[in-house]
Amino acid sequence: MSAPSAHDVCVIGGGVTGAGIARDLSLRGLSVLLLEKGDWGAGTSGSSTWMIHGGPRYLEFDWDTTRRSCEDAGHIVTIARHMVYRVAFLVPILPHDRNNIERMETAMEVYDRFQPLKKSNPHVRLTADEARQAEPGLTPDLIGAVTLEEWGVDPHRLVYANVQDAVAHGARALNHTRVTDVLRDAGKVIGVRYRSPDGSLSEARAKVVVNAAGPWVPEISRMVGTQVQLRPAKGIHLVYPHRISNFGLSAETVDGRDVLMVSHGGFTLLGTTDDDFYGDLDAVDVHEDEVDYLLQAFERVFPSIRQYRPVRTTTGVRPTLFKWRRYEDELSRRYQVIDHSADGAEGFVTIAGGKLSMYRLMAEETSDVVCRKLGHQAPCTTATQPLPGSESELEPAADLARRYGISALAAVKVQSRHGSRSADVLDETHLGRIVCRCEPLTESELAYAARHEQVRSLADAFRRVGLAAGPCAGGACVMRAAEVIGQQLGWSASQRFDAVREFVRGAWLGRAPVLGRSGWAQEELAQGALRGLR
Amino acid sequence: MGRTDSLAKLAWAYGLHVARRRLTRPRSQLAKLVDTYERDGIRALTPEERELHPRLIGCINCGLCALAAGRLGRARLPDLASSYMRLYARLGDASSDVAGDVPDLEAASAACPVGLPLADVAAIVRRLAAG
Numbered sequence: 001m002s003a004p005s006a007h008d009v010c011v012i013g014g015g016v017t018g019a020g021i022a023r024d025l026s027l028r029g030l031s032v033l034l035l036e037k038g039d040w041g042a043g044t045s046g047s048s049t050w051m052i053h054g055g056p057r058y059l060e061f062d063w064d065t066t067r068r069s070c071e072d073a074g075h076i077v078t079i080a081r082h083m084v085y086r087v088a089f090l091v092p093i094l095p096h097d098r099n100n101i102e103r104m105e106t107a108m109e110v111y112d113r114f115q116p117l118k119k120s121n122p123h124v125r126l127t128a129d130e131a132r133q134a135e136p137g138l139t140p141d142l143i144g145a146v147t148l149e150e151w152g153v154d155p156h157r158l159v160y161a162n163v164q165d166a167v168a169h170g171a172r173a174l175n176h177t178r179v180t181d182v183l184r185d186a187g188k189v190i191g192v193r194y195r196s197p198d199g200s201l202s203e204a205r206a207k208v209v210v211n212a213a214g215p216w217v218p219e220i221s222r223m224v225g226t227q228v229q230l231r232p233a234k235g236i237h238l239v240y241p242h243r244i245s246n247f248g249l250s251a252e253t254v255d256g257r258d259v260l261m262v263s264h265g266g267f268t269l270l271g272t273t274d275d276d277f278y279g280d281l282d283a284v285d286v287h288e289d290e291v292d293y294l295l296q297a298f299e300r301v302f303p304s305i306r307q308y309r310p311v312r313t314t315t316g317v318r319p320t321l322f323k324w325r326r327y328e329d330e331l332s333r334r335y336q337v338i339d340h341s342a343d344g345a346e347g348f349v350t351i352a353g354g355k356l357s358m359y360r361l362m363a364e365e366t367s368d369v370v371c372r373k374l375g376h377q378a379p380c381t382t383a384t385q386p387l388p389g390s391e392s393e394l395e396p397a398a399d400l401a402r403r404y405g406i407s408a409l410a411a412v413k414v415q416s417r418h419g420s421r422s423a424d425v426l427d428e429t430h431l432g433r434i435v436c437r438c439e440p441l442t443e444s445e446l447a448y449a450a451r452h453e454q455v456r457s458l459a460d461a462f463r464r465v466g467l468a469a470g471p472c473a474g475g476a477c478v479m480r481a482a483e484v485i486g487q488q489l490g491w492s493a494s495q496r497f498d499a500v501r502e503f504v505r506g507a508w509l510g511r512a513p514v515l516g517r518s519g520w521a522q523e524e525l526a527q528g529a530l531r532g533l534r
Numbered sequence: 535m536g537r538t539d540s541l542a543k544l545a546w547a548y549g550l551h552v553a554r555r556r557l558t559r560p561r562s563q564l565a566k567l568v569d570t571y572e573r574d575g576i577r578a579l580t581p582e583e584r585e586l587h588p589r590l591i592g593c594i595n596c597g598l599c600a601l602a603a604g605r606l607g608r609a610r611l612p613d614l615a616s617s618y619m620r621l622y623a624r625l626g627d628a629s630s631d632v633a634g635d636v637p638d639l640e641a642a643s644a645a646c647p648v649g650l651p652l653a654d655v656a657a658i659v660r661r662l663a664a665g
Binding site for chain 1: 536537539540541543544547548551552555560562563564566567568570571574575576577578579580581583584585587588591592593594595597608609610612613616617618619620621622623624625627628629630631
């Protein structure tokens with residue numbers, strides 16, 4: 001084992017909260033080590049609904065949570081402007097819905113008071129005919145609709161932008177690196193032991209260790225002998241590889257929950273479920289009855305939903321704070337920063353609960369606690385300091401496309417990930433050829449991701465640059481993608497082959513629950529093309 | 535306490551809302567909706583497009599249409615169906631890709647193993663890209 005590295009703070013967990021904390025502390029001038037056992041944002045953050053939202057649902061429980069959530073959403077929209085986009089929802093009202101249209105519009109009128117905090121537009125109310133002009137696929141049973149605006153974001157890019165900025169300000173960030181132990185000296189936490197991707201063990205000393213492991217918070221806490229109790233909740237989404245509607249839609253489930261169909265960049269997320277979860281956090285399956293539960297809800301408002309073909313599912317576990325005797329859906333999305341000094345674990349801090357939309361605020365409050373413990377006085381600047389790529393205005397996509405000989409759509413996509421730094425990405429290798437045609441993704445962006453963005457597998461590339469995220473789900477591109485990444489990382493021919501096999505197997509787990517007739521046809525095509533990999 | 539307070543405030547807001555609805559004459563807000571989101575590329579499909587839509591997005595990217603008919607403007611045909619047809623909100627920024635010559639889309643559709651009506655795909659992509 002090599003000599004331990006030394007840092008002010010070690011952050012465990014590379015989801016949006018951990019990455020946000022690493023960025024915040026680095027900007028305040030502290031030396032930070034950030035460790036993630038998988039890939040950046042591959043856990044709860046990546047399996048979210050991909051929204052920075054204020055949470056009108058919380059108006060029933062606590063207006064202050066709505067206000068704080070909208071305020072922080074406003075900060076995120078400002079600092080990450082190249083990666084956020086408006087999502088306009090139609091909220092259809094049907095006979096026998098839990099809320100009639102007057103109650104629903106009342107909620108939207110109240111929510112409108114908070115919308116300016118996140119730079120969003122107020123609602124409008126539509127008659128049934130008007131709503132069906134905006135979205136002709138809505139059911140004829142409609143009574144009317146109100147609209148609701150939120151922001152969409154790619155959480156994988158949001159997490160990575162935080163990691164990237166933390167590193168630019170001196171942090172060390174390691175993905176695929178699992179913490180195996182938390183080191184203590186006479187009760188005080190003094191660092192961590194971790195296993196690198198090559199299997200070697202290393203130690204890092206830190207004055208403060210932050211547990212930002214999301215649903216894995218209790219597991220890390222047990223390493224220190226402290227207890228943090230969560231009530232983990234599983235949520236799944238169906239992923240359609242195209243926008244079903246340009247508007248988002250909401251629907252009511254058979255048990256009265258609200259679920260969403262969200263139109264993102266070039267795909268649709270439909271979800272989510274919310275169920276207590278007691279299983280293995282590293283092996284969360286999607287069941288066909290969960291898929292049917294969601295489709296049943298949307299079939300009522302959008303009858304043609306079953307004619308559309310989902311390409312995969314996502315699943316994740318929310319790190320909800322523990323509460324006894326409440327339905328999962330009513331549990332608060334509040335968060336808690338815990339200083340474990342009182343538990344006899346000086347130097348150990350946990351952040352638990354919360355949600356993507358408030359990640360920046362959670363990171364700020366956690367960083368404040370860390371700075372107080374270290375006697376370090378530096379203000380938080382993450383509310384105003386732009387994330388990488390959002391420093392300046394974007395040039396027109398058509399101009400970028402002409403300069404680099406790529407399609408304008410490919411330029412749009414690279415800008416959605418890299419913002420004002422897109423030219424740097426395309427300058428890197430001058431490989432203008434498209435590797436993933438559905439996305440579309442250039443070889444130069446993929447090579448850049450392997451060289452500079454800690455992509456170590458095809459699944460990492462899926463998260464970082466959207467490889468294989470389209471309708472063909474990688475059937476046409478993963479072999480070539482392995483070549484491009486392999487060239488950058490020095491993979492042998494067999495390593496490239498193994499990388500493809502690993503990706504195909506992993507993708508299958510998310511695809512199997514939603515394969516319909518066309519899905520099976522596509523699967524046959526893909527498997528035929530990749531015959532010999534299994 | 536928080537919940538009671540929140541519900542009380544919502545009840546008050548509801549009373550005000552109902553009173554306002556009774557005292558004022560509602561006006562159509564559809565034009566406002568369209569205007570607000572036009573610049574974000576959030577546009578409605580027509581009823582005809584909606585009817586067709588599930589048939590337009592079945593591309594499995596086999597590439598046979600490219601062999602049969604080539605490109606629409608600068609866009610290869612499988613890309614038109616598998617990528618442009620995803621209806622990106624920023625499709626308008628890529629309108630130059632799909633402007634120009636139209637190939638023999640009937641021949642391309644005849645070659646498609648899932649029977650995609652590529653002429654309809656081209657029409658909807660061009661309309662939405664044009665804004």
